[in-house]
Amino acid sequence: MQPSPVKANQPPRIFFSVGEPSGDVHGANLIRALREKCPTLSVRGFGGDKMVDAGLQSDFDLTTLAVVGFAEVLPKLREFFRVADIAEDVFRKGLVDGVVLIDFPGFNWHIAKRAKKYGLPVYYYLPPQLWAWGSWRIKKIRKYVDRVLCNIPFEKEWFESRGVAVDYVGHPFFDVVYSQPLDQNFVNQWSETTSLQVGVLPGSRQHEVHRIWPLQLEIIRNLHEEFPQVRYLVAALKQPHAEWCQSQIKGADEQLPIEIFSGKTSEIISLSDCVFTKSGSVSLELMAREKPTVVLYQVSNLTYALGKMLTRLKSMTLPNMIAGETIMPEFLAAGKSKVAVRQAETALADLLRNPEAREKQKESLRKLGNDFAQPGASAKAAELLLKYLRSG
Numbered sequence: 001m002q003p004s005p006v007k008a009n010q011p012p013r014i015f016f017s018v019g020e021p022s023g024d025v026h027g028a029n030l031i032r033a034l035r036e037k038c039p040t041l042s043v044r045g046f047g048g049d050k051m052v053d054a055g056l057q058s059d060f061d062l063t064t065l066a067v068v069g070f071a072e073v074l075p076k077l078r079e080f081f082r083v084a085d086i087a088e089d090v091f092r093k094g095l096v097d098g099v100v101l102i103d104f105p106g107f108n109w110h111i112a113k114r115a116k117k118y119g120l121p122v123y124y125y126l127p128p129q130l131w132a133w134g135s136w137r138i139k140k141i142r143k144y145v146d147r148v149l150c151n152i153p154f155e156k157e158w159f160e161s162r163g164v165a166v167d168y169v170g171h172p173f174f175d176v177v178y179s180q181p182l183d184q185n186f187v188n189q190w191s192e193t194t195s196l197q198v199g200v201l202p203g204s205r206q207h208e209v210h211r212i213w214p215l216q217l218e219i220i221r222n223l224h225e226e227f228p229q230v231r232y233l234v235a236a237l238k239q240p241h242a243e244w245c246q247s248q249i250k251g252a253d254e255q256l257p258i259e260i261f262s263g264k265t266s267e268i269i270s271l272s273d274c275v276f277t278k279s280g281s282v283s284l285e286l287m288a289r290e291k292p293t294v295v296l297y298q299v300s301n302l303t304y305a306l307g308k309m310l311t312r313l314k315s316m317t318l319p320n321m322i323a324g325e326t327i328m329p330e331f332l333a334a335g336k337s338k339v340a341v342r343q344a345e346t347a348l349a350d351l352l353r354n355p356e357a358r359e360k361q362k363e364s365l366r367k368l369g370n371d372f373a374q375p376g377a378s379a380k381a382a383e384l385l386l387k388y389l390r391s392g
Contacts, residue, residue, distance in 0.1 A: 011040035019104035024048030033382035112144035170377035199272030235265040295330035
């Protein structure tokens with residue numbers, strides 16, 4: 001079945017499939033950009049609260065199922081297939097004209113496959129990083145995706161050389177960084193200090209927070225002995241995450257200079273002299289704001305073993321990938337490994353101890369950001385999507 005272009009007098013109807021909290025932010029900005037260009041646009045599908053606020057008719061909040069790694073996916077397979085059936089029912093009834101996928105490839109391949117079954121055009125915004133691992137999946141892109149809207153400069157050549165229709169639109173994270181106003185009252189309140197402040201980012205998913213925060217707390221505990229005046233501002237994405245992090249502070253840890261907040265990530269990044277974070281797309285905001293950073297990631301032993309067989313990654317942090325070198329020191333802890341935790345602690349201590357080390361990393365991030373950290377991805381992607389939907 002071949003897709004038909006949207007008629008000139010008919011507003012496009014788009015189905016979104018978004019499963020990551022960060023994708024929810026980018027999906028919301030894309031919906032707003034689409035609506036600016038086509039106010040009568042209809043959008044429905046899978047996304048989170050932010051996309052709903054932007055106008056998405058939600059068929060399911062897929063961000064509640066967000067997982068990372070093979071071991072985390074298996075227990076939820078039945079639920080994923082049930083949600084995919086919801087999408088197929090929408091496609092079968094002819095209720096949408098096209099499908100936009102954002103990240104979340106393990107699930108979104110199924111959505112793409114089902115969309116093509118009914119002749120719908122499929123566009124992948126924030127595509128999976130096939131150039132890093134799983135490059136054999138390029139066959140799925142060629143088979144099930146009509147066009148990729150890529151976000152990192154070198155991706156365009158990579159996809160084109162493998163026969164994929166692709167446009168480079170830039171990364172939407174910078175739209176968020178440059179357009180979202182900071183809570184200035186909060187910034188003013190917590191900037192009144194002569195002490196160094198470390199922003200601590202434990203992740204956006206509950207299971208990530210439960211894995212990373214205990215390791216971050218252990219490192220804070222150890223660093224406090226050498227740096228008693230340093231204050232740690234913890235940026236939880238959601239209030240339940242903040243409450244769980246707070247619940248882990250007991251006994252002697254209650255004397256540590258730790259403050260925990262929800263919904264203040266950008267403000268805390270802005271306030272920080274350096275940042276201790278979990279790996280993720282937030283590293284792009286850290287690059288844009290030129291914040292010296294140490295990255296710690298933790299996965300299960302199973303995920304690590306499988307990933308080691310499948311991945312070609314030399315780095316897991318986007319600014320390092322883009323630069324082709326390690327700007328932000330990064331460490332991967334597998335299972336209960338203590339080595340990476342100690343290495344991350346040493347790297348963070350070096351940033352706290354040496355203003356020169358912080359300035360050196362800031363300068364490297366500044367140079368990288370001047371070339372890459374530019375806003376406009378959402379508007380460009382919206383323009384191209386409407387063009388392709390209308391041209392068929």
